[in-house]
Amino acid sequence: MQNVLIVGAGSGGTKILNLLLNLDLMHVMAIVDIDGQAPGLHIAEKRGVPHGSDWNIHLTEKVDIVFDLTGKPEVFKELRKKVPSHTLLIPGSVANLLVDLLDEKDQFIHKIQAERDRQRLIFNSIDEGMIGVNREGQIDFINESACKMLEVSDSYALGRPIYDIIPTSKLMRVLHSGKAELNDELILPNGLEIVSSRYPLNSTTEEPFGAFAVFKNVTEVVKLAEEITDLKSVKTMLEAIIHSSDDAISVVDEKGNGVLVNPAYTRITGLSEDEVIGKPASVDINQGESIHMKVLTTGKPVRGVNMRIGEDNRDVIVNVAPIIVDQQVKGSIGVIHDITEMRNLMKQLDWARQIIRKLESTYTFSDIHGQSGDISLAIDQGKIAAKSDIPVMLRGEPGTGKELFANAIHSGSSRKGNKFIRVNCSAIDIATMEKELFGETDDSDTHKGGILEEVGEGTLFLDEVTDLSMTVQSKLLSYLQNGTAYSDVSVPGVNKARIIVASSKNLEKAIHDGTFNTDLYYHLNRLSIQIPPLRTRKADIPEVVKHLLVKLNQEFGMNVETLTADAMLRLQQYEWPGNVRELENVLSRAMIYMKTGSVMIDGEDINRSLFTNEVKAVEYVLPEKSTLASVMDDYEKSVLEKALEEHDGNKSLTASRLGISLRSLYYKMEKFKLI
Structure with missing residues (x-):
């Protein structure tokens, strides 16, 4: 082992120190530098290497090599004088050159190692098995896939003769012949069937020095072939389904060129496959933009778009959805509905609904939506009414759903199997109303039946009952009390019909004015x-809207899913003078105003629907719910409230101030729910 002294702990000295510390044949006795903050001194301190500022202390007979890395000629001259004769003095230029050469060697080794690791990674990552032999027939490389198929480890296989691992191997034949053999079937010792290709390995002088084989499990190939066959079967089946559909279907690729259409498409558009396949998606459009291209651009489906297509310029509704494979849009598929056929079906459906509603009640309490206290109370009262046969009076503003309640009461009663007939008392001439309701008897005593007889044991709903004449009211009262409409004639079958009446007007005011029979009022x-x-149950609006959308979607043939938060807020801020009926009209207009292909009603659609010229005229002239009686009632209630407030609730003073009796005051307070 060589003992080393390093003079200079700057960058050069630090490099030499790091290099020597990693060599087993070198022992660093010390490193010195006059700069106490030199980086090499810090490393020496951490590694336990002696260090200091004076090299004379450490220059002894034991030192074999001295590295001068100070870069100062005077230091090198002084060292030459004092180093022992057997000690090798290496100047900084030589030391730095040595470091550079060693660094370059390390980099080269690292590069070779990285390339070898990369090739080995590739070699082991491929699915095919690979195995190679040298000139003596010994295995000198094998990858992981080959080890798995041969059920051996690479440590066991390497260096062994190929026939020990694969007795039927033909690699030696390829080695000697120098000719490749392709796609040869072979059975491995474990019974696995493979397809193998073998190649000779030749040197630059064309002399063989080995051979290798690439092989694949035939089972996987067969499985892949079966999958391809299955895919073809599925494709054939899907094409059969598409071609048998009555809806027109068109499919385009990611570039927007047609790839498939069905016979229904040709029937509706008049365009054959040759005129569409390979052509741009807009080839069939006479009016409007290509929805296929829009879907390909956005990657989102578009539904309910009205368009004109084909040679006959037919009105259609188009739904288009993207075809997404591996999270990428690979095309789109469109389904086209002929509106003409749909309109005919809608007309037939509407006609059927009208007939059914004329024959029987179609609404139940489940068709009344809302959870607020007032509507829940009304529903509970309606269910109680359905269990009895006594007359029912429905009161409320226009559009609140009085007819719906009447239907529900009938449907929930024991009379639901019989007729439900609605009569709008304000729509029938006063002169003929008596005959319409009770029928008539001519001079020959022949009785001609009226609506009451037609109802039989069903339910008769008299809407706006306050519009009946006093004469008809009297006969209706007689019918309710005695089962007869005339004092001397008994109407056949009467006293069996259930009577439900409704009014949006103030019945008490009508009694006061002498236009409504007091006894009839108390009987009803x-x-x-x-x-x-x-407007008093705005929390119910989201639920009511949800069910109205279902109804309107069916009527319009649309697919509106919901409203935006802004649109719903706008609905809940409005006062709804026309109640649920007005809400349904607003939603209908909003669906007409919606953007093409949209499935959500937004705030702008609601605003346009609320502030059409018709609505503005109603809002600024007179609310839809208002009649002269209701306006007067509202004003009378406000006067009472003001008078009571001025007199601190004192009833006598308030009655005196208004010039009415105390009894009348109590009656009005009860009427307007001020008690």
Whole structure:
């Protein structure tokens, strides 16, 4: 072992120190430098190497080599004078050259090692087995795939004769012949079937020095072939399904060129496969943009788009979705519905609905939506009413759903198997209303039946009952009390119909004005249900909207899923003078105003629907719910509230101030729920 003294602990000295510390044949006796902060001194301190500032102390007979790395000629001259004769003095230039050569050697070795590791990684990562032999037939390389198929380890196989591992190997034949053999089937000792290709290894002088084989498990190849066969079968099946569909279907690739259409597409557009396949997606469009291209650009589906396509310029609705493979858009598929056929079906459906609703009640309490206290109370009262046969009075503003409640009461009653007939009392001429309801008897005593007889044991719903004449009201009262509409004639089959009435007007005001029969009022008011306006139960609007969208989607053939938060907030801020009926109209208009392909109603759609010219006119002239009686009631209630407030709730003073009796004051307070 050589003892070394390093003079100079700068960058050069530090390099030499690090190099020598890693060599077993060198022992660093000390490293010195007049600069106490030199980096080499810090390393020496950490590694336990003697160090200091004076080299004279450490220069002894035991030192075999001295490295001068100070870069100062005077230090080198002084060292030459004092080093022992047997000691080798190496100047800094030589030492640095030595370090550079060693660094270059290390880099070269590291590079070779990295390249070898990279090649070995590639060699072991391929699925095919690889095995090679030298000139003597001994295995000199084998990869992991080959080891797995041969069920041996590389440490066991390397250096062994090839026939010990693969007795039927033909590598030696290839080595001697110098000719490659391709795609030869072979059975390994463990029974595994493989397909092998063998190649000779020749030197630059064309002399063989070995051979190697590349082989693959035939089972995997067969499996892959079966998968390809299955894919072809699936493709054939999918094409059969597409071609048998009555909906027109078109498929384009990622560039937007047609790759597949079905016969229904040709029938609707009038374009054959030759006119579409390989052509841009816009070839069939007469009006509007290509939805295929939009989907390919965004990667998102587009539904419910109205377009005109084909030679006949037919109106269609198009739904297009992207075809995504490995998270990449590889094309899109479009389904086209002919609106003409859909419209015919919708008309037939509407007609069927009208017939059904004329024959029977179609609504139940499950069709009334809301969780607020007022609507829940009204529903509970309606369910109680359904269990009895007494008359029911439904009260509420226009559009609150009085007819819906009447339907639900009928559907929940024992009469649900019989007719439900609605009569709008304000829509029938007063002169003919009596005959319409009760029928008539001519001079020959022949009785012609009216609506009551037609209802039979069903339910008769009289909407806006306050519009009946006093004469008809009297006969209706007689019918309810005695089962007869006339004092001397009994109407066949009467006294069996259930009577439900409704009014959006103030019945008490009508009694006061002498336009409504007091006895009839008390007979009808035995079970009165107040249906709350929408503005008092705005928390129910999201639920009501959800169910209205289902209905409107069916009617319009659209696929609107929901409303944005902004749109819903706008609905809940509005006062809804027209109640649920107005809400349905607003949603209908919003769906018409929606952007093509959108599935959500946004705030802008709602704003346009609320502030059409028609709505503005209603808002600024008179709310939809208002009648003269309701406006007067609202004003009368506000006057009462103000008078009571001015007199600190004193009833006598308030009655005196308003010029009415104390009894009248109590009646009005009860009427307007001020007690």
